[in-house]
Amino acid sequence: MMQINIEKQSPAILEKTADGFFADFALAAFGRLAYEIEADEPCKVEMAIGEVLAAPGKIEREPGGYRCIKVAEVELQKGGNRGFMFIKKHRSPYQDDYQRSKVLTPENAGGEIAPFRYAEVKGKVKSVKFTRHALFAPFDDDAAQFSCADERLNKVWEFCKYSMKATSCFGIYVDGDRERQAFEGDCYINALGAYCTGGGYEVARRTLDFMISFYPIPAMEYRLFTPILVRDYFLYSGDTDIYRYWKSDMPEKFMPGYMSEDGLYHYPEQFEAMHPALKEMKLYYQYFEMFPDNSQLLIDWPWEERDGYEFNELNLVPHAFLYGAYQAMNDLEPGCGYDAKAAKLQGDIMRLFRRADGRYCDNSVSEHMAVHSAMFAVAWGAADKKDYPFLADFMQKKGMACSVYGAQFLLDACFMTGAAQHAIELMRADNDRSWLGMMRQGSTISMEAWNNAAKPNQDWNHAWGAAPANVIPRRLVGIRPIANGFKKFVFDPQPGDIAEFYMKHPTPQGSVIAEYSNGKAQLTVPEGTEALCGGKSYAAGKHTITLK
Template identity: 35%
Template sequence: MNPPFFPIRLPNVLRTFQMLVALLLLLPFSLFPQSPPTGLRVDLIEHSDRVFIHGELSQLSLWEVESIIEPVQTAAVTNTRPVFSWEMGDTRPGIRQTAFQLQVDTAAFADGRTPLWDSGKRLTSRQQVAYGGSPLSPQTTYAYRVRLWNNRGESTPWSQPKAFRTGAELTPGGLATYPLQQMDEFVLLEKDIRPGLRFYDFGKAAFGRLKLTAATRSEDDTLIVRLGEVVTRHGRLDPEPGGSRRFREVKLPLRQGRHTYTLAIQKDARNTRPGAILMPDYIGDVYPFRYAEVEGEATVLQLSRETVIYPFDDLSSDFECADLVLNDIWDFCKYSIKATSFAGLYVDGDRERIPYEADAYINQLCHYGVEAEYTLARKTQSYLLFHPTWPTEWILSTVLMAWEDYLYTGNADFIARHYDDLQAKSLRSLTETNGLISTRTGKLTDSVLQSIHFEGGRLRDIVDWPHKGILGLSGDDSGETDGFVFTDYNAVVNAYHNRALQVMAKIAAALDKEADAAAYAAQAVAHREAFNRAFLDPEKGYYTDGIGTDHSSLHANMFALAFGLVPAERVATVTAFVQSRGMACSVYGSQHLLDAVYAGEEAAYGLSLLTSETDRGWAHAIYEVGTTISLEAWDNKYKPNQDWNHAWGAAPANIIPMRLMGVKPTRPGFATFQVKPQPADLAWARLRYPTIRGEIGVAFEQTPGERFALALTVPPNSEAEVWIPWAGASPRLMVNEQPAEYRRVRGFLVVAGVTPGGWRFVVE
């Protein structure tokens, strides 16, 4: 068992500064009217001008790259027609974009020079445009800039030019991604175990390599170095941590004098086999560890960890509330998303280092919850489209990922380019005469598998993972499926399928494929009716697992609730059954359980699940297990071979901002969004939430049943619909100290059309 994880929260001075900045955003007038655009991106890459050497961020500019002898890494733009986007820098209330002009050139826009491409002034509120000039050249540095016009008839100055560099090969729809970043992290705690043996704690686990500087007078001195993730109750590294938890011992021969050494990582056959994501040569292999022990007579002068991540902005989001446990859970899950990005794709942890669709879907939502970074999710989607995995539900998750990509970015490139593939991934080709789909009735032919790019083996229904009797579980262990009974027609598979049909209707509509949109919408309705005929038990009032069984699991019901399949008159009975089962699912299942609970507006139950201190909760992982990265399972006993670095266990990183605080886009690219906090009895909370249009700020304080106050910052060129939780009768709503109208929807007061700027809502 590891010692408790105490997250390093931002100093109070910095937090106070952030709050002052947030308050400035609520002022009626910007201090900098007509500010130039900010947050420029090319193909979703915000920091296209950064240069790395062996993965370490340098001070070089892109314009210097060709004169550098040492190999460098940059964010390579590989699209023949990259898409440029920006944020409005003008934060005055009500400001909207009415037009833009964007220029691209091979230099930094010298006066009098005609740019390579000029979009001209375009009358639109859209905050992105595809390149439309002469073909870009490979391995070339370009600059771009943009200026805007607003609804007051004002124009902004040009933005600061931002540079980007094209890759070695340009293709239509080519992806832009960052290189991996390597940085030195230093020991947080060190102590002597005994003479000649010293223990080091970096505070958190991470993927990297150990680097140490040692001095010796001997010509044949040796240090024994141990790395690991788990310590014993005696404060020593555990040499037998079990499962896929890591421990490694290395004998390090030393050279006479003072020298710096970087420990080489030996190849692991399991996570370097075909299908695994290999580390790039400029980084080399990495190993997950938090602790180190160094034994020997030589003097260790310095010890650090070369940590590897996909570039991550720690300060782009923040959450804090009255519940200290929930604060720790947020920090824990946010850090998990950062730490598990080490491979440059969303992978399933250290044991296999393989992308899986359901893992990636949760990882994507969590990443969107903590950072406005969209390229890693898109790169992973692109990989999984052509490297699918075996679970039926995972194939369907591909469609869900594609929609979230478009919804959060407003960039339709991916869904347009892969529309046919996404149609195949909806698995409507498996539809039987009863209106349901099945992988077990003969429809899963080779041609179907070929259409979804699946090679080798067959699809199998999974429901949740692990099942009983495998991966170290005995036949007496229940596994994580809540006793689900597998039949030819599976309620969970069909719930996923219905959600995929709903999403395909939206994707088709976004691409102006009106006939397809209507067809998918009709199929979703027909399938929903078939689903409820087949699986909804009219006597129980909730769902069975499949045709031919009367067993009802948590999963059959939570997925139906999460994906909007439950008839209005049955929501109460399904919700009651879901609550009766508790957290009878894996950490993967917790994402969908919490989605279901908050979709059913059961805020108190949702908060109890988030903050639970049972062995099926995140507090247990932090305080009892002692991990600093989210787990593959709730505890080692629930999956004995688990590793301690699985992003699919970090659901609160998206549930807190998107469900508890209630911030979700309702039109692509946050053109409009909803703020629907469901705080239960939480006294106060505040959130800084990054989006592609700029930061959303939400804070509330309440005395339940007496008063609820909400502060909101809406970014420029966006619009919010605010749902204020209030169950009392005859409420009086004040907005910016003025009486306001609202509509009543169940336990909420709804205010639509909330324009850019700072707002304060008070209901008593």
């Protein structure tokens, strides 16, 4: 069990109310609430912690969904009282259904933990001292820094960076407080964010160990994430020796039992012969009937975020993932034929899903292109670059037509197709489907969905909703490793209308520092690594680069 750090935090605000005391810790965090209370006489008080306010100085007792609210009665003696508020043991609502395993509360926590920002006590008390025992995996707050001329983007960066830290507390990346489970799709966004913000590499390694062993969810795309996750872990950490423990598990992640002789995933049932009720379930609640098999398609979640994606026997999205997984395996095991598999698959994608006008349609017989078909085809490298202008124009017209999870791939695809300005606009937007919108709703950690209406049962502590934590460093600033352990990296900024920025990026070799102003960059390359920019190589040292 990984030792998790405990920070003892005092509230930013502690104020007396009409019926007790209220505290605001400024930021939400997973932890426990310690109290010291003076009472003039023996009495019973009510204590509460939560994430949502009903009104200034008052915790919302019915926040809805899985926004945190914990309430406990405490018996006080006359004089001084101290202790921890009791939190009932966490139980996932899905433990008896599809959830095969659950990440456990850290042993050194001293008791159950919960995510909260606010605390209050109601009753006849003389004085109160609250201390939050907040839990975090090792996180270097100073390892990564970003600032730019746009304060909106700065706020989004800090919000998403803190989301990486706040959700690390289990020592394994989890999908928020409701399930406390490690899922591959969540891990992809979480791990990249942690690498770029100071979260180090240990939690990523432990999460990969966990997921490779337990295979937590039977969504087809999530299985295909595994080689991509491993490849990225090596690129950022350099810890390649561990592959000898993971290598034998890689072939199973391609689900060969669901792959036909043609190398494609045909839908496991005869789609047109399905009972209408089951067909409707497959279309709209795609991976549920409590997971009867492991070839279910996610596309996006909640299902309303799928932009009308049309399912059929042969679907584009899983094959775009398959292409990305083949490319990752070619990096992990060069010379083993994965490059040939990728080339053959790309030809199949062009033949089955691409239309003459450059559309990449949802399935082999559809004429509909959801934004997901476009963005996954681009993000995983399956789309032909000659189609990038058409796809960029399409994605710009669609806007944020996907979930917070899908936003990762939409932003990547926009930067990859030359629509950097659109990606920047999406990241700094202030509406009901944006990161500034999450903050405006009151959350200090990225949310599971854009808003409570989009997913009524959502929690407010989902790292998969923090894509800008990695997109800003990897795409806007343009720092991405291309050799294991960051021994070589590319620097290709796409700042759009951002006139100036500063980025300090952690690597095993030391800090990469990029300072940009109006077309020129100062790039500091640490010892032991090499940078590539505009076709030129830059050794360790400080370089002035004029960007085209």
